[in-house]
Amino acid sequence: MKELITGAEALMRSLEHQGVKTLFGYPGGSIMPVFDALYDHRSTLHHILVRHEQGATHAAQGFARTSGQVGVCLVTSGPGATNTITGIADAMIDSTPIVVIAGQVGTAFLGSDAFQEVDLVGITQPISKWSYQIRRAEDVPYAVARAFYIAASGRPGPVVLDFAKNAQVEKIEYEPLSIDFVRSYVPVPDTDSMSVIRAAEYINKAKKPLVLAGQGVELGGAQDELRRFIEKAQLPVGCTLLGLSVLSSEHPLNMGMLGMHGNLATNVKTNECDVLIAVGMRFDDRVTGNLATYARQAKVIHFDIDPSEINKNVKADVAVLGDCKQTLRAVTELLVPTDHKEWIASFEPYRRKEMEKVIEPEIHPAAGPLNMGEVVRAVSEAAHHEAVLVTDVGQNQMMSARYFKYTRNRSIVTSGGLGTMGFGLPAAVGATFAVPDRTVCVFMGDGGLQMNLQELGTVMEQKAPVKMILLNNNYLGNVRQWQAMFFHRRYSFTPMLNPDYMKIAEAYGIPSRRVIDRADLHAAIAEMLTTDGPFFLEACVVEEGNVLPMTPPGNSVDEMLLEC
Amino acid sequence: MEKTLYTLIVYSENIAGLLNQITAVFTRRQINIESLNVSASSIKGVHKYTITAWIDEENIKKIVSQIEKKIDVLQAHYFTDDEIFSHEIALYKLSTPVLEKDPRVSALIRRYNARVVEVNPTYSALEKDGATEDIISLHDELQKLGCVLQFVRSGRIALTKSCVERVNEFLADREARYLQHKNEKA
Known part of the structure; x- marks a missing residue:
């Protein structure tokens, strides 16, 4: 007779079979059999104990975004499970492959309002790619194999496994299982060869083409294909927030970031181009501004792996469905080498204007307190523009996205779609486990840091080499900026009374330094980067600084404010 | 729009x-x-x-x-409606005393071609299938006569008029791809 093992043990073996080496989690009543099984697998499955389940999901996201592998969370039922909701929703909207495994009460108790019972499948269905309840031990290999396949394939996303306690302890014969086919699920749609030909025709005829590159390029591993595509026909590129590292910041065709706080040139030119070529991006409202006036003059070509993104926000004249690694290659073959010299040169005055009015004053101020942008650029430079940037949400996010430079793939981890404050610190912890050879810098505000401050405990215990930079302005800065601009400077609950962060860092045994004077900035950054392990750098920045330029909500992308 | x-x-x-x-x-x-x-x-x-x-x-x-x-x-x-055969069924529970007293009720039942499936001294039950509009219009007219105790519609069911069974084709295509995929791996 074959060996009989528990469902919990089957989960361990299934995770190992999927190649999982790292998981982020927190034990509790309904997942105890699994944690008990994990105790015997500590040498192969590296479990990182977080301090809150939300932290586990963001850590798994940071892990997934930097490594390209599936991030895994292991939590208990009830509150353990509901604490993962924000991370699941975040991973859904930002297409991040994670698998959340949560305990559940035994099937006999389901629906009885048992202790720590919550309808997790019901709660997560609208915010996950797939959500499944494991009710019998024999379903474990199938559920895990399907979960990993669905999370990672096509347009990635979060998958939830709700693991009933009886299924954790029942015994089964285990057979490893891999799944790479689900009848009802088409991860990569077929590419219509006509769409490839028509896309190439439009681009070849274009006088003023503009490429919008999104995270899809990164997810599809098509960074080289994108580069060859744009270089062959000399197509200028704007990157979305999540797509910032798909093309080196130094590339001559990289014209900068798109969106509300993106660069002036890319935004203005969106409403001047004759052919708009979107690759792996979803025309989020933070990118498009007012849709009614967005790129109306342009023919739109949309490359995407997800058919439901086509015509969702912006109507496409040509939709190139499929995996952009293949479709970009196919279109590139049909391109006629061109130079678009005049068109590319026409970006320059806008770049110069932004440099002069916004960028230079931000990163090289003559006097006054530290600016966020200057701290960010100084860190990026000190790390030779090769670090992984993790951000929290708010002004710190926009400033670090704008002023950090990217020279390597998968170098930005930020909560784009959901805008989750508290994302940064745990996501950075996750990233350090995914890419231990890279420097991971996380920029946070004083608001967001405190939303998952408890994860300093994880940093401490794991000695996770996170370079934490707090851009402290004693405000919920982004909301304060909007209050200043659109609510008559009525600072309703945005000033923040802060604790002494040096003492907090000290309590966790994390080396730290506070910088107030400009003269100390570079030495402090050097100390941070040369210190082994984690470091906490608090930069006391100008209190009422504004992120500029800005497309006010409802405005057209070519109506950016350079001052306010 | x-x-x-x-x-x-x-x-x-x-x-x-x-x-x-x-x-x-x-x-x-x-x-x-x-x-x-x-x-x-x-x-x-x-x-x-x-x-x-x-x-x-x-x-x-x-x-x-x-x-x-x-x-x-x-x-x-x-x-759209011209691309499908659609049908719906409804049940009506009527007050028998009103039905007996007011001849307009039975006239309506005949005009709309509804079937009487039960009659007892308290209530009568009708069944009608057909187009949604007819079903609703019969209900509205009966309601005006004050005899409706209960009313329920099944919701539309439909068949496509097309000669192509798209879901069968999809499944056949998926099956073929699965086999091809399996062979490639082997």
């Missing part, structure tokens, strides 16, 4: 919780479902949903692609 009564036909794997996922696509976009019917289809293990909603074409397209995106959904398509 002009609203039309579209009929949406969805085929899915027989998996618990899918109904929720499908209806959530409508509710999230503030679109009311007029009627909904779920049953097994002619294909073993495949369920068929027939859903109607008043909506414009741009939005029905978005709804269809969002529904098709669900992992366990096989296919979703939308149709």
Whole structure:
């Protein structure tokens, strides 16, 4: 007779079979059999104990975004499970492959309002790619194999496994299982060869083409294909927030970031181009501004792996469905080498204007307190523009996205779609486990840091080499900026009374330094980067600084404010 | 944009919780479902949903692609009334004393071709199938005569008029790809 093992043990073996080496989690009543099984697998499955389940999901996201592998969370039922909701929703909207495994009460108790019972499948269905309840031990290999396949394939996303306690302890014969086919699920749609030909025709005829590159390029591993595509026909590129590292910041065709706080040139030119070529991006409202006036003059070509993104926000004249690694290659073959010299040169005055009015004053101020942008650029430079940037949400996010430079793939981890404050610190912890050879810098505000401050405990215990930079302005800065601009400077609950962060860092045994004077900035950054392990750098920045330029909500992308 | 009564036909794997996922696509976009019917289809293990909603074409397209995106959904398509054979059934419970007293009630029953399935001293039950408009119009007229105790409609069920069975083709194509994929691996 074959060996009989528990469902919990089957989960361990299934995770190992999927190649999982790292998981982020927190034990509790309904997942105890699994944690008990994990105790015997500590040498192969590296479990990182977080301090809150939300932290586990963001850590798994940071892990997934930097490594390209599936991030895994292991939590208990009830509150353990509901604490993962924000991370699941975040991973859904930002297409991040994670698998959340949560305990559940035994099937006999389901629906009885048992202790720590919550309808997790019901709660997560609208915010996950797939959500499944494991009710019998024999379903474990199938559920895990399907979960990993669905999370990672096509347009990635979060998958939830709700693991009933009886299924954790029942015994089964285990057979490893891999799944790479689900009848009802088409991860990569077929590419219509006509769409490839028509896309190439439009681009070849274009006088003023503009490429919008999104995270899809990164997810599809098509960074080289994108580069060859744009270089062959000399197509200028704007990157979305999540797509910032798909093309080196130094590339001559990289014209900068798109969106509300993106660069002036890319935004203005969106409403001047004759052919708009979107690759792996979803025309989020933070990118498009007012849709009614967005790129109306342009023919739109949309490359995407997800058919439901086509015509969702912006109507496409040509939709190139499929995996952009293949479709970009196919279109590139049909391109006629061109130079678009005049068109590319026409970006320059806008770049110069932004440099002069916004960028230079931000990163090289003559006097006054530290600016966020200057701290960010100084860190990026000190790390030779090769670090992984993790951000929290708010002004710190926009400033670090704008002023950090990217020279390597998968170098930005930020909560784009959901805008989750508290994302940064745990996501950075996750990233350090995914890419231990890279420097991971996380920029946070004083608001967001405190939303998952408890994860300093994880940093401490794991000695996770996170370079934490707090851009402290004693405000919920982004909301304060909007209050200043659109609510008559009525600072309703945005000033923040802060604790002494040096003492907090000290309590966790994390080396730290506070910088107030400009003269100390570079030495402090050097100390941070040369210190082994984690470091906490608090930069006391100008209190009422504004992120500029800005497309006010409802405005057209070519109506950016350079001052306010 | 002009609203039309579209009929949406969805085929899915027989998996618990899918109904929720499908209806959530409508509710999230503030679109009311007029009627909904779920049953097994002619294909073993495949369920068929027939859903109607008043909506414009741009939005029905978005709804269809969002529904098709669900992992366990096989296919979703939308149709206008001229592209389908559709049918609905309704039951009416009427007060027998009113029915006996007012001859207009039985005249209505005959005019609308409804079937009487039960008569007792307290109530009578009618059954009517056909087009939704007729069913509703019979109800409205009976209501005016003050004899309706209960009324229920089944929701529309529909068959496509097309000579192509798209879901069968999809399944055959998926099957072929699966076999090809398996052979390539072997």
